[in-house]
Amino acid sequence: MTEPLLEIQGIHKRFGGLHALNDVSLSIKRGEIYGLIGPNGAGKTTLFNVLTGLYQPDEGKFTFNGKDLFRQKPHVVVGSGIARTFQNIRLFANMTAKENVMVGRHVRSGAGVFGAVFRPPAAKREEAAIHARAQELLDYVGIAARHNELARNLSYGDQRRLEIARALATDPTLLALDEPAAGMNPKETDDLKKLMEKIRKDGVTILLIEHDVKLMMGLCDRIAVLDYGKKIAEGVPEVVKNDPRVIEAYLGVAPE
């Protein structure tokens, strides 16, 4: 398959005088794990917010799976197959783990007020399927036993996993993860790496923001580097790692 899954061109996003994204273009192929790195404040999360419809870009082009998603609303974006997690975990804290995942099924189900109140067979079937799929996904990310626990009472690592399960519940083609390993210990990070590999193997393309260089090098097929809102490098991990502009962006000095 030659046509990229996601393609953005010349994306700009300004916050007042701050040029948070400056002419960013990139394309992600089906089935790859695409990494996004850069110093803090480089604009990585802003790019995620643009890609998921939470922010409206000022200019540019954004197509996904052959569909124009430029300045589309989040529910349209999710419906088209992009799901995400948040850098600062944003679970529905007072819902159970399972309910959190069930909310993720909203976009793939359709029962309205009538279905809810009178429960015709179709609505019943749909509801049962939502329950089953939610439990399945909790199992998939490895927290099935905690399905009845309120999200706020889960451990930090489990909350990260729950966010992934909730995102997967929307049946995404592209899963965007914003620093999923932040705050995890090496063991948890390793488990997370395995989980991401499993997700990719099951046919979901992954866009990943992460600071852990070792993790990124071992996991990503390609990496793009953002600095001050600009893409300064892109390529396979080995090449990006040795790119002088990247080293400069991270160390603040040009390499010898």
Place this chain on the structure above:
Amino acid sequence: MSSFDSMKQSRTGALVGFALMAVALVLLPVLFGKGLGNTWVRNLDFAMLYIMLALGLNIVVGYAGLLDLGYIAFYAVGAYLYALLNSPHLVPLLQGTGLEWILGPSIWIVIPLAALVAGSFGVMLGSPTLKLRGDYLAIVTLGFGEIIRIFMNNLNHPVNLTNGPRGITLIEPITLFGHSLGKPLHLFGLEIPPLYQYYYLFLALTMFIVFVSIRLQDSRIGRAWVAIREDEIAANAMGINTRNVKLLAFAMGASFGGVAGCLFSSLQGFISPESFGLMESIIVLSMVVLGGMGHIPGVILGAVILVFVPEALRDVINPLQNALIDRKIISGKIIDPEVVRMLMFGLALIFVMLLRPEGLWPSKRRRAELHPKTDDIARQEKDSVADAERNHD
């Protein structure tokens, strides 16, 4: 196998409990009427109306987390709709227009119509407030409630639609299967007075509304409401069309209010804008908060308490003051019992809220929120992403 048995057992247990409750609910007005007098049957009728209102507001405030201070407007819409269609007031206006047939419609039409019209008003209120939250939303909805009341007060010219502050009189009672609830009903040699008949009708509709509330709560829609309450941005990012789902909450909540308004109008036989002031909105909100936001049994309890306690205080305070004066313990004029009553009532509310901020009978979720078991790791940082919505559209 054994789990199936125990399930069956708990099912019979539930059935027995249910039957007992049904008998109690049927006998309740008789007990109240014989023991406490007819005013208390009336109070019972009002308790039902307020349960409906509180459950409606609970959808907006309790489930979707949208603070609505103008909720009583929907009660007003339902009440005026019923009154206009079931009183002589519109007769001169409609004369010769060929529209007289709209008057005196069957209850099977009026009640759904009231739900529908009030629901549309809910959407009307909801749409300009979608971007607002918390205090801002409260202010705008408060304004909406007042606007509706002021309209009712002033729509007596150029065309006399609402009869202004004088209100609408001579409203016909509901007619059910050819029998007017305004007349005593003779059944099995028993005479059932109107107030009792209203109670049974209100009870039936209240049960229907409880049923709808329960069903909505355990549904895709109910989960979407709670998700929005918990974290609107995350809900948005999970593909919930937050605009539509919020509007649906406003519409559903309002439709319950419209139904209650209809019934109120029929029971009273007279309505005026005075019955739909801000204080009423606040009382319904107090019922929801006092009982336990988002928890159906709690909300019902809140409504019952806030209807009965002030009435009970009325029955106690007057005789008490008189007795004290007779015995010369206090001297002089009686303090207006209404003042004392509201004072005690206000103090009681403050104490309950201080001691149990989650309400008297809260849901598991809300209790967890106010008394977290562990340190709140997932505390939501309403950080830069919070600006997302403002960026939207």
